Amino acid sequence: MSTTIYYGAVVNPRSLQAYDLWPRCLLAVNAKGVIDWVVEDVQPHELQDALASKGHSLETDFVALKDGEFLIPGFVDTHTHAPQVPNMGTGGQYQLLDWLQNVTFPMEAKFKDVSFAKTTYESVVRRIIDSGTTTCCYYGTLHLEATKALADIIHSFGQRAFVGKCNMNRESPAYYVEPTAAASVDATKELINYIRNLSPAVSKEEQLVQPILTPRFAISCTDELLESLGNVAKADPQLRIQTHISENLSEIAFTKSLFPKASSYAGVYDMFGLLRDNTVLAHAVHLSEDEVNLIKERKAGISHCPTSNFNLSSGVAPVGYYLDKGIKVGLGTDVSGGFNISILNAIQNASIASKVCSFNPKERPDVPAPVLTDKALPIATLFYLATMGGASVCGLEDQIGSMTAGKSFDALLVTVQNNAGNPGIWGIETFEQAEDVESKVQLDGWFERFLFGGDDRNIRVAQLATTDSNALHRPRVRSIIVRAAISSPSNPQLPLLIGSTDIRTPKVTQLGNSSKAEISWWVDPAQHQFRIGADVYWVPQPDHELYPKFSASLANAKDGTGLALFKAYDWEAKRIEIFRMMSPGMKAAWCRPPPGSKLEGGEEEAKKWPAQLFDPDDPESNIPSDQYEEAKRNWNFALKNFALLLFDPIDIDVVDLASRPNTRIFHAKNPNEHNEIWKQEDLVP
Numbered sequence: 001m002s003t004t005i006y007y008g009a010v011v012n013p014r015s016l017q018a019y020d021l022w023p024r025c026l027l028a029v030n031a032k033g034v035i036d037w038v039v040e041d042v043q044p045h046e047l048q049d050a051l052a053s054k055g056h057s058l059e060t061d062f063v064a065l066k067d068g069e070f071l072i073p074g075f076v077d078t079h080t081h082a083p084q085v086p087n088m089g090t091g092g093q094y095q096l097l098d099w100l101q102n103v104t105f106p107m108e109a110k111f112k113d114v115s116f117a118k119t120t121y122e123s124v125v126r127r128i129i130d131s132g133t134t135t136c137c138y139y140g141t142l143h144l145e146a147t148k149a150l151a152d153i154i155h156s157f158g159q160r161a162f163v164g165k166c167n168m169n170r171e172s173p174a175y176y177v178e179p180t181a182a183a184s185v186d187a188t189k190e191l192i193n194y195i196r197n198l199s200p201a202v203s204k205e206e207q208l209v210q211p212i213l214t215p216r217f218a219i220s221c222t223d224e225l226l227e228s229l230g231n232v233a234k235a236d237p238q239l240r241i242q243t244h245i246s247e248n249l250s251e252i253a254f255t256k257s258l259f260p261k262a263s264s265y266a267g268v269y270d271m272f273g274l275l276r277d278n279t280v281l282a283h284a285v286h287l288s289e290d291e292v293n294l295i296k297e298r299k300a301g302i303s304h305c306p307t308s309n310f311n312l313s314s315g316v317a318p319v320g321y322y323l324d325k326g327i328k329v330g331l332g333t334d335v336s337g338g339f340n341i342s343i344l345n346a347i348q349n350a351s352i353a354s355k356v357c358s359f360n361p362k363e364r365p366d367v368p369a370p371v372l373t374d375k376a377l378p379i380a381t382l383f384y385l386a387t388m389g390g391a392s393v394c395g396l397e398d399q400i401g402s403m404t405a406g407k408s409f410d411a412l413l414v415t416v417q418n419n420a421g422n423p424g425i426w427g428i429e430t431f432e433q434a435e436d437v438e439s440k441v442q443l444d445g446w447f448e449r450f451l452f453g454g455d456d457r458n459i460r461v462a463q464l465a466t467t468d469s470n471a472l473h474r475p476r477v478r479s480i481i482v483r484a485a486i487s488s489p490s491n492p493q494l495p496l497l498i499g500s501t502d503i504r505t506p507k508v509t510q511l512g513n514s515s516k517a518e519i520s521w522w523v524d525p526a527q528h529q530f531r532i533g534a535d536v537y538w539v540p541q542p543d544h545e546l547y548p549k550f551s552a553s554l555a556n557a558k559d560g561t562g563l564a565l566f567k568a569y570d571w572e573a574k575r576i577e578i579f580r581m582m583s584p585g586m587k588a589a590w591c592r593p594p595p596g597s598k599l600e601g602g603e604e605e606a607k608k609w610p611a612q613l614f615d616p617d618d619p620e621s622n623i624p625s626d627q628y629e630e631a632k633r634n635w636n637f638a639l640k641n642f643a644l645l646l647f648d649p650i651d652i653d654v655v656d657l658a659s660r661p662n663t664r665i666f667h668a669k670n671p672n673e674h675n676e677i678w679k680q681e682d683l684v685p
């Protein structure tokens with residue numbers, strides 16, 4: 001993939017007090033997924049020049065957002081419990097300690113069964129990603145193998161995350177407790193090594209999935225365990241720590257009774273070296289002023305979990321006060337204390353929580369000039385907490401959280417168009433429909449409606465699925481361009497779709513293991529989903545070592561398949577024709593080291609790759625004679641790597657969500673019926 005340029009509306013968190021509205025922003029994302037540059041305001045008539053000044057054109061990978069769409073940074077969930085998702089929506093009649101015993105521990109204990117864990121975690125992580133959370137701090141259970149499975153799944157889905165195994169060796173039921181402090185620490189160390197080896201070639205700091213030390217809460221850990229975990233943390237300053245603090249009054253009283261020597265709840269963690277600048281403290285509802293000062297001094301961060309704090313009747317965290325004190329704060333869903341996996345819901349309840357604080361302002365002599373203390377938090381602050389605030393709590397403020405050059409493009413494409421299908425924000429006027437309103441005002445309106453009425457239907461995500469060959473057989477998905485379709489006059493009902501690939505990519509190996517794959521489109525204006533199950537073949541250059549595999553597929557193609565109709569076809573001519581159809585910038589993508597391989601030499605090396613390729617033998621290319629040899633070498637190298645992907649459909653599943661009632665028609669291939677090759681069947685949509 002080369003650089004992708006986005007043009008359209010962007011909303012960016014600038015600070016706790018302000019956010020940027022850029023209705024016509026031009027933004028480039030490089031092949032490593034990092035934002036290369038941002039130009040905040042480019043009018044349509046300036047577009048060509050703005051692109052040219054950056055060395056691009058409209059023909060390079062260019063994505064124009066539609067009217068009613070905008071980009072925001074992905075959400076950061078600083079606190080959730082993956083194994084509690086199956087309990088979501090239950091247990092609201094309890095307060096914390098009873099809720100743990102009656103609802104939570106029985107569910108978490110089930111994750112001893114690793115196959116149950118794998119199945120559950122797959123759908124949990126998928127749901128969390130779909131809700132717009134691009135970075136998440138996950139608690140697993142106390143089980144090592146199940147938590148490894150959680151990390152594997154998150155890693156395979158490509159989410160940025162911190163994953164921890166709960167440490168709990170006391171005050172937990174006999175069926176769900178670790179036998180000793182030593183066993184707990186050994187399993188923790190094994191998990192840390194395991195997670196860091198998921199991407200051994202990437203530096204610890206840049207790995208998408210990282211381990212996090214997770215003493216569940218002070219109550220569940222003996223002094224011996226906390227002391228050992230403190231030693232693990234001391235030896236590994238970069239290791240993040242997550243735990244709960246001061247959520248519920250009975251919990252606080254019990255903690256004080258278990259740690260009589262500690263000055264306070266926060267003091268317990270501090271005593272064992274677990275309160276530091278990369279500690280994430282969940283809840284913090286009832287902190288004393290001394291604790292607030294200690295947390296500030298240690299530069300630890302707070303995860304504000306308003307939905308859970310309301311649901312378990314814990315109280316209301318004075319987040320405005322913490323922010324005025326200069327403490328880092330992010331948002332957490334805290335499922336299943338909280339009953340919603342979406343950070344949008346945490347934003348909504350953080351707003352309500354701050355309004356509750358504003359009804360009952362407290363004397364705060366330590367904040368002489370309050371700005372947010374006991375005030376209803378404005379949208380700017382709520383948006384900041386969900387993005388930049390969360391990033392800072394996770395120690396990722398230089399990598400994610402805003403649309404800033406140099407940061408990763410962890411972003412959400414939001415739509416407020418009616419056809420997103422969310423009645424909660426129906427009827428919003430787009431730029432085109434509201435010509436007389438200034439576009440910034442318009443965008444601000446979209447954004448506010450999305451924050452308070454939006455859900456995952458408003459978050460567009462995009463996709464070829466194949467199966468990896470490792471033990472997990474995990475599906476791998478990427479977006480592809482279908483560049484052409486061909487059909488034979490002898491049987492037009494059996495077309496082949498043609499895409500392209502670099503012959504060195506993993507999908508070629510994956511398709512070598514199983515030629516079956518599926519391609520899927522969502523066609524927004526028509527509200528149709530097309531899913532095509534297909535046999536897939538790749539067509540490399542004829543002298544490539546993989547070409548005989550394609551020749552054998554051709555020779556063995558059975559009657560009734562699309563491929564059998566193209567045995568005598570000039571595939572090399574087609575390959576070159578499709579290569580020539582692409583823009584010079586796109587062609588250059590085939591002239592780099594193997595896609596997905598480690599980028600040796602960093603960005604400086606990447607800058608040396610050709611940005612555009614022209615046919616050296618085409619007089620119109622005007623290649624200076626001293627550059628001819630290099631141009632020829634590049635052209636030939638790219639052509640050697642360029643392969644066609646052929647999709648020979650086996651079945652087609654069409655879901656029509658525009659019709660009322662919705663319909664779904666499954667077309668299965670019936671090769672022996674010459675008059676009815678595609679047999680249709682109605683399915684429940």
Ligand SMILES: O=c1[nH]c(=O)c2nc[nH]c2[nH]1
Binds near residue numbers: 104217308
């Ligand atoms: O909201 C919470 N959820 C939990 O699972 C938990 N464990 C300790 N303290 C907790 N609080």
